[in-house]
Structures are given as structure tokens and as C-alpha cells.
Amino acid sequence: MYPLISVLIPVYEVEEYLDRCVQSVLAQTYENFEIVMVDDGSKDRSAEIASRYAEEHENIHLIRSEHAGVSHARNVLLENAKGEYVFFLDSDDNMNPRTLEVLYNLLKEKNADIVQCEMKKMWKTQVLNTSSYIEVYKNDIVERFCCWQSGLLRCMLSAKLYKKTMFCNVHFPEGKTHEDEATMHRILENAHCVACTSKAFYQYYYNPNSITKRKFSDDRYDILDAMEDRLLLCLERNLDFAADMTRLHMLLLVIELYRRTVNEVGTGAEALIWLNKRSCTLIDGLLTTNYFNSKICTLFTVWKANPMQGELPNFKVISTDCWNKRGDIS
Template sequence: MISILVPVYNVENYLSQCLDSILAQTYKDIEIVMVNDGSTDHSKYIASSYANRYSFIHLYNYENAGISTTRNRLLRHAQGEYVFFVDSDDYIAPQTLQAMMNHMEAYNCDIVCCGYTMDYRFGALYRKVETKKVMTKQQALHSLAENKGMNNYPWGKLYKKKCFSNVSFPEFMRGFEDTYTVFKALCNAGTIGCISKRYYHYVQHQGSLTHHMNLETAYDMRKAYEYQESCLRRWYPEEDFHFDVHLVNSDFVILYTIFAYYTKKDDPQFVPAVINWKKVNPFVHVAYELCRGICSLRFGWAKTKTQEFNKWL
């Protein structure tokens, strides 16, 4: 049985679509587990109406404690041998679970991942997918580190529940708790399968964390990748992991956040990540230095930073 784990918090406009997409699955050996994290809108009542209609839907209500605690509670309540996270403002294609279970059985996988699209109000963005059908965990971790299709999201992945046997989401984190957690489940897997089909729909709206960035949050993003890299280098010293693409992307977010939301009076500071530029596209390097130089000029940062930027012009 697959336990489909749905965290619920103030998603009254999205929850029905999410649950209907799960009920439409062609694979039927499922239970749906919802944890309501103290919603203050009508989410609790929508969830209750589904739980009252279907015996395989279970709802647990708690006071608000955050997404990490909620996901940990979902894992504790799950009764299936397999688990699949679906965020309650997202939805999945009808064939998702059947295709992923078929792949898991065909290749004897512990985790199977599918692709996803980012759904916006007026269109969709098709994200990069991993093209390999099956990987060792070391190959999957390199794909994750190098941003080649594997991602840090808990959703869009069918796990054998045992992959979370000694793994929990950090309840002290303000954000990016997924980056601190999902790679540990990958480490517990023997074989990871990938389906290039984009079955998962990641719905974008103003409630998302990425729409409420500040400088502290932007630096937290980079710290999460630095934590992941430090763990993998300790656990697999024979492997040569490169997180430079993630670190560059994090620095872009930091620079954009500074430029878009701060003034010179705020005196925002930029501390660059340690990046091996040989592992990064040179055009990206030029764009990075351009953004850094513009911010240096705007905010009056140290002259040495501006001089470093000028060398690229």
C-alpha cells in the first residue's frame, strides 16, 4: 500500500483539486493521510468532508507547528510500505502512482522520482528532469549536487518507507528544511529510479516561500546547500561532490534580494560563497560578476569588489 502524505495549512482554494487528483489515480491500493497544521481558513472542513466520505482517508488535526513537524507527523501516521508526499496546493496526473510503482518493481528501486511542471496562473514552466532510468545512490547524489535533474523536494518521489527510518525533517528550521532532509533518504536507498514524465504539478502562488524572501532567508538557502555538501563529503570521502551550481544560484538569489528589497541606508552586506568557477558555465560567471558589480556600485561596497568587477568589463 502507498501512503499519500498531504500536509494541510490554509489551502482552502487548492485542497479539493489536490485530493481529487489523488482520488483519480489509476493505482488504487492507497491511503491518504492528512495532517491539518492548525489551519485558520476552511481547510479543516474541506479535509473533514473528504475523510467522512472515504474510509481510506485519514485526517489528524494539530495546533500549528510548521511544515517540518507536520511532515514528521505524516510519516508517523503512515501505514503503507511506500510513501508519497503531495503538498496540498499541488496536484498529480492520474497515472502518477501506477507508473512510479511499475518502475519501482521493474528495476527493484527504493525510491522513484518523476518530473514536474511549475504551474502559474497563465502558463507552465517545464523543469529539468533526470534522464537516467535507474541510478545508484552515489549517482543520484551527484545529480542532486550538480543540479542535473535530481532535486531536494520531498514530493514527486515514491519512497519505500524504510528510507525515512532514521530520517526526520528538522523542526528548528525557518525554511529549506527539504534541503536538510531529502538527501538523507537518498543515502538510505540502494537504487533510485527516474521517470522523465512530468507527472507532478507544482502550483505557484503568492503564499509560497519564494515570494517572501528577505536577506536572512536568502542566506539560509545557501547554508542549506553548504550543510548538504559538508555531510556528503564526510559520509562519502571517496566521492568528489561539486555544489558550485547551487552555490552560484544561491548567491544570485542573495544579490537579487539585496538589489530588489534593500536601500543603501539598510547597508546590506554580500558575503560570496566559495565557488570553484571551473565547474560553472563561464557565461554564468560573467553574469554573476556583473550582478555583483552593479550591487557594489549601488550600495558603495568595498572598492576592491568594484575593481574585481571591472576586470571583467
């Protein structure tokens, strides 16, 4: 008998997509699964649709909640999951019928704690990759992840099959967004082996009403709290290089948020004061290292004077350059 997998679906006002989502789970070739849904106070027909499935299928469970956000929903889902393994599926997405089977077999084959497949963007024409490859990480998982040197491994909670024990001492930050960024480093810290396949079994749908697609608001700043916790973990584990790269990542996010605040809120926004202070503090720390070339250091100096000036470089490009030459520096 194959072990139970809990497919966890947070639901909030997705009446257009929920049938497709649930049907994709019911079509799985892996037979021993349950579906747990939390309706986060939807005002459309989402709760009605979810309730119908729960009434028709013994292995589908619905929990109703007052609207408290997706992080709260994910915490409730984990608390109610009975499976040895868990898989997060967003309610406007769906997955290939072989997803759970392939990921479980890969997990057992590689003796992994977490396995991930790629995402297929549903609004683009893509062919499922039949000549796939697999990456396995056993050492320096958190350091590689924080420095974006982990290949296929992504930050998203979805498209991964986890041993449920990976969520020991992990709590999604309720009342905040960017719960993926806030927790993935903590989840990976619990893993001894992570395997990724390049096959795109998870089908991601562009929902213009999702949290990340909405008009700029204060919850955009939650990403910085997530990165602060990532930095804290690096410092706790004496991952000094990863800590510096996390500071760099934070700086680029702060500069981007500063510019978006100016452009979408206005030059009088109160957030600009603390964003500027945070950028200056990060820059002062980064300039004490010797990882960055003169062009990047000059850009840091420019930002101290005016965060609106200069290009916004790609974090992965800079981090990769630093990663490749850090042996020579040390």
C-alpha cells in the first residue's frame, strides 16, 4: 500500500478555476491521496463548489474559515493533513495526472525529503519535456538556495512533494504575503536531500486577481520581512557568504520597492524614508566586503545619494559571479 499524500489547496474566490483544479487531483494515477481545502472566507461560489466535492468524495475534506489570508490557510491545511507526504496546489492551478506518481517514485529513488517538478505556464504554448533531466542536492542546500545556485530548485511552495516532517518548526507568517519566500529556507534546512525534475507537470495559471498581480499596496513590503528571516538563518548557521548575498538580494528588492513606491504611490510616501535608511545600511555593509567589482560598488554609491538613479542589475548574475570567484578571494 502506497503512503497517503495530502494535497493541500487554499481556496479564496476562485470559482472559475476550482473545478479544473480539483478534477486534476482526482485524475491522479497515484491512488492513495486526500484533498484538504480551506475556504478563506470566499464571497463567490468557491465554498459551494468545494463543499459539493467534499460531500461526493470521502477523501476530500473542506474547512471553512473567516478571511485571514493565505498564510493562515496554509497553516490550517498542514494542521489537518493526515498524509505522510504533502503537496501544495494553488486553487487556480492544476497538474498533470502523473504528477504525484512521478514525484513519489523520484523521492523514493533518490531517498529525498523534497522533490520538485517544473511549472508549465498555461497561457503559453509549451510541450511537456519528454527528455528530462534530474538534479539532486545533498550538500549546502540552504547556501545554494540563498545564492540562487541551486539549478532547478525554486522558491515556490507549489510543485513540490514534501515529507510532512519538513514543516517541523515552520509556521507561515499570518497576516503577511510572500509566504513562500518567508519559509522556504526554513523548510530546506530540514532536508538532507532535494531532487528536482525538469519535467513540467505543474500547470500554472496567470490569474490577474491573485495577490501578486494586484495593484501596489503595503503588503508588497512583506518580502523584506521574509528576507530578514532568511538573513537571520544564514547568520545563525554561520553561512557568511550566503548572508552577504542575501543582503545584496535585499538591497535590490529595497531599491525596486523604493522606485515602485515613487512611481505608484508618490514622492510623499512615508515608506520612502525607511526604505532609504534600509538601503544605506545594507550598502554600508556590502561595501566592507570584497566580492563586488568596481561597477557594482559605484552603483552602490550612486544609490546612497539617489535610489532612483542607475540600473537595477540582475541578482543571479552578480551572485553567480561572486560564487565563482569567492575561492580566489578567500
